[in-house]
Amino acid sequence: MARPVVVFVVGTRPDAIKTAPVVREFLQYDAVETVLVSTGQHREMLAQALGAFGLHADVDLDVMQHGQTLAGLTSKMLTGLDGVLADRSPAIVMAQGDTTTTFVAGLASFYRQVPFGHIEAGLRTDTVWDPYPEEFNRRAVSLYASLHFPPTRWAASNLIEEGADPADVFVTGNTGIDAVRSVAESHEKDWFPEHKGRIVLLTTHRRENWGDPQTRIAKSALQVVEKFEDVLLVVPMHRNPAVRETLTAVFGKHPRVRLIEPPEYADFVKLLQRSDVILTDSGGVQEEAPTFGVPVLVLRETTERPEGIEAGTAKLVGTDLDKIVAETCTLLNDGAAREAMARATSPYGDGRAAPRIRSVVFERLGVPTTKETMWT
Ligand code: UD1
Numbered sequence: 001m002a003r004p005v006v007v008f009v010v011g012t013r014p015d016a017i018k019t020a021p022v023v024r025e026f027l028q029y030d031a032v033e034t035v036l037v038s039t040g041q042h043r044e045m046l047a048q049a050l051g052a053f054g055l056h057a058d059v060d061l062d063v064m065q066h067g068q069t070l071a072g073l074t075s076k077m078l079t080g081l082d083g084v085l086a087d088r089s090p091a092i093v094m095a096q097g098d099t100t101t102t103f104v105a106g107l108a109s110f111y112r113q114v115p116f117g118h119i120e121a122g123l124r125t126d127t128v129w130d131p132y133p134e135e136f137n138r139r140a141v142s143l144y145a146s147l148h149f150p151p152t153r154w155a156a157s158n159l160i161e162e163g164a165d166p167a168d169v170f171v172t173g174n175t176g177i178d179a180v181r182s183v184a185e186s187h188e189k190d191w192f193p194e195h196k197g198r199i200v201l202l203t204t205h206r207r208e209n210w211g212d213p214q215t216r217i218a219k220s221a222l223q224v225v226e227k228f229e230d231v232l233l234v235v236p237m238h239r240n241p242a243v244r245e246t247l248t249a250v251f252g253k254h255p256r257v258r259l260i261e262p263p264e265y266a267d268f269v270k271l272l273q274r275s276d277v278i279l280t281d282s283g284g285v286q287e288e289a290p291t292f293g294v295p296v297l298v299l300r301e302t303t304e305r306p307e308g309i310e311a312g313t314a315k316l317v318g319t320d321l322d323k324i325v326a327e328t329c330t331l332l333n334d335g336a337a338r339e340a341m342a343r344a345t346s347p348y349g350d351g352r353a354a355p356r357i358r359s360v361v362f363e364r365l366g367v368p369t370t371k372e373t374m375w376t
């Protein structure tokens with residue numbers, strides 16, 4: 001008898017990192033046929049992220065083009081994914097989070113009436129406009145998903161309040177924590193061995209921060225470097241040309257700023273561990289940093305990850321220049337404030353999300369498997 005086909009869809013760097021532990025888990029079992037499809041929304045960054053887990057896409061739609069609109073991206077992916085679903089007849093399609101790739105994976109599944117499993121489901125802000133367009137993307141796929149895998153109980157409660165059947169909602173922890181733990185244990189890298197002082201790490205790429213907010217973010221980080229002579233500011237630049245233009249314009253060739261190409265995932269994780277303070281608008285980085293006790297200042301007006309703020313591992317700072325400078329200086333000047341954030345426990349997962357997801361999906365597909373206890 002033919003094995004059920006499980007199609008995983010990824011397109012961006014975080015899709016790859018957060019889906020990889022689940023794909024690797026499924027690949028250990030012959031009872032299902034695991035197919036990894038890339039929309040190619042990202043090119044170099046996706047290949048780099050999959051490479052960290054020894055994965056290659058079985059199908060690559062290769063849709064990335066510089067400067068394309070969200071509508072252009074969406075329409076190319078939808079046509080491409082529809083063809084893949086027609087060709088592979090999956091028993092279920094799985095995708096994570098809130099990227100355009102994930103939204104289109106859900107929509108393509110809906111049109112073909114194929115069950116859809118949503119990893120990292122249930123994150124919400126209170127406005128569909130922020131983050132843009134991710135809040136819309138994740139709300140939209142929740143309407144259709146037949147299995148929801150929220151990382152936390154808060155995310156699960158959002159889904160249930162919106163009408164999801166509790167029998168379809170499984171709290172797993174975030175698969176990104178599976179990824180970060182496994183990589184941190186197995187990889188070594190000594191970043192900036194010549195620098196004996198502190199490191200402030202900055203990442204910024206969000207659409208709603210493009211332009212003036214991103215300029216303020218960069219200028220505030222520069223002010224911090226100028227106040228602390230022992231601080232090296234490290235800025236891995238997202239490949240988006242809009243982001244690079246702003247960062248290179250503000251930082252120029254400052255001797256204590258390192259504008260670097262995005263390190264591959266395992267190296268980046270080591271950079272997180274080496275950092276003293278992290279300034280970021282990234283979702284994934286917010287979740288990973290508490291695993292290593294590194295305080296995070298979130299450079300956004302809203303967050304769909306209130307758990308870190310409540311646990312004290314992160315602070316929502318926004319994009320006001322003076323506020324970012326003041327909050328960063330507090331962490332660099334005040335050991336007790338830094339320690340309080342560093343000691344808080346990570347609320348995002350225990351590193352066992354992937355086997356939990358495998359247990360639920362296999363059960364739904366009628367494939368015998370070991371039953372896992374969900375995360376509490
Ligand atoms: C996308 C996601 C965002 C996620 C982010 C993670 C959407 C709408 N946005 O944003 O949710 O947080 O990825 O990084 O899904 N580029 C390259 N090489 C790459 C990747 C990107 O050159 O490997 C450039 C291309 O010019 C591309 C542009 O970056 O067109 C923007 O990529 P896009 O996927 O549209 O949006 P991101 O800002 O990366």
Ligand code: UDP
Pocket residue numbers: 013014017176203205236237261262263264265266268269281282283284285288
């Ligand atoms: N990351 C990476 N190299 C970098 C910057 C980030 O490997 O130079 C990883 C990071 O560890 C996290 C993920 O990429 O797992 C986050 O991706 P990004 O910030 O692009 O997207 P978001 O999480 O905001 O959607």
